[in-house]
Amino acid sequence: MLAIGLMSGTSRDGIDAALIETDGEGQAQAVEFHAMPYDDGFRFRLAEACRRAMAMQSPGFEPLVASVEAELTELHVQAVADLLGRSGHIAEDVGVIGFHGHTVAHRPEWGWTWQIGDGAGLAGAFGIPVVADLRSADVAAGGQGAPLMPVYHRALAEGLAKPTVVLNLGGVANITFIGSDGTLIAFDTGMASGLIDNWMQMQVNADYDAGGACAAAGQVDEERLAAMMADPWFDLPPPKSIDREQFSINAVQGLNLEDGAATLTAFTAAAVARAIDHLPERPTAIHVGGGGRHNGTLMAMLTGRTGVAVMSVDELGWDGDALEAQGFAYMAVRRLKGLPISFPGTTGAPTPMTGGVLFRP
Template identity: 60%
Template structure:
């Protein structure tokens, strides 16, 4: 660290469970952000299988706690994250802090808990670098939703853009951030992002995702199914609100062909974004889209059609969409070291701005 600037690594393994994103940035924890490096390390199918088994076990529990299967997976995840950091840094060890999100296995803010596996203390010891982990727990304990957390980083990135700005993140779960010209910051989950589409394609095609949206593009959208799936009180609830990745199922599309199911689920994701827009303080002029969903042209087309708003990848304003979540946790780790909040009443519903994350020294 020099002159108030930190070099920070951020680690993210999202709800899509496709692998680890690792990003290196320079930041002051406020408006200054300079990207320095990024890589992505895919999980093998064995690891994904262990994660799915751990998630199934976690969802059946009343609270986080010791579990042999989950604990073993957590140790594996920690080792893989350590390897990702080493690969990112190579011989450059001049890093002040690592932001380690870990892997969410269950998110139950309505029950007062959220569970991300991964051992921050072990990671700090392995790498001999200070680690900040467990970013969501303080917010949930204070009465917040624990998600989404990226809005504070979106605000830093958007400091040079004319407002209002709307950032739509389409990972496993979708969430939207509204940044007003008057410092208004509103954020909430919109519904499933890629999760249902990925699950459907894995089950019907034996592959991880609908590459290029090709399967969905070849199918027919069953609008009655979209309407049935969207007919949930949750979509009408005002923010703040958040979802677990497994809050929705594939039951409504179970009788459709592979192509029609993909098309219908893709349309449903776009429809949930349309349902989210009336909850924003103002109608955005465009959506800046990040997350894996922006690589799906069928989903991007449906977004624009259903919302009536141009939908552009965040790269159009010079941001790194693939790296953004990992960068965000590097940024939040620096804020934790400075005692600055990462969640706010308008983003998670927490009663007051809250400092999140637990610091582990090597």
């Protein structure tokens, strides 16, 4: 089945749209990928919507969030149209769309998670069934609702030497561990590029630290790093997840541009190293996807602080930019077939669960 996956991630930089051919089980073949960046105005409105949502006691009506949701849905319609145009396919060729939407607040400790995006509207725009709201059922059952990518990582990693880890570096970082006996464990490790991006935006109005060049020119403040790593969240056993807003750049205020970037980059790497300590076996390799893999300084720090071989998933022939969008396409097909997308070892759900709400056109 041809399936489209859509992801607007915690980096808030745009929409990733992927078209794959998959049976939702062992078969998954990339067909086309399209990345559509957000403009600066929308990124600002989206960040503010997230801030307001995080201040709420539960999901509900909030004028800016509602306005951003409508705008977000229209942008996703545009992304799907662009993807279809690039692929040479028409809407009638596609069996389902996996629509993650955008997480404006993630509060599993309060029993809810909130992804905005109009699944019914997207289904109506193309006449294609849409699977959306993929996290809420897991959280309602007592799970973390994240990460959801492990089921797709497992399919892709079938031929890799085990134990191994797939690490996603978006705004937040998460890992999938596949043990030598097939054990599947996954959890958020901490921040990835989120704080680094915030620091660069505040200090020099740059979207991100390109290639990690700024961090490479700085010195890590190990005392401040130790204070950040003393947060008790890092010692919690998996599965666990966090919201992008759980940590802030306050810990590095007062440092110069380069040292602040270096310390926040080391914070990401140190958190991954701490996460590795939670695993039942040390992995033979860490395969990295997401935008953070383009940060050479971060990749080097990951190697240094974990003591494990670190490499981009692109070296495996995977598309590290498309991985999450592909995963939501894969999960949408699993939802149609009644197959689980989350598991006790990946989200803490009580049983393997088929999540997502199906919207038919």
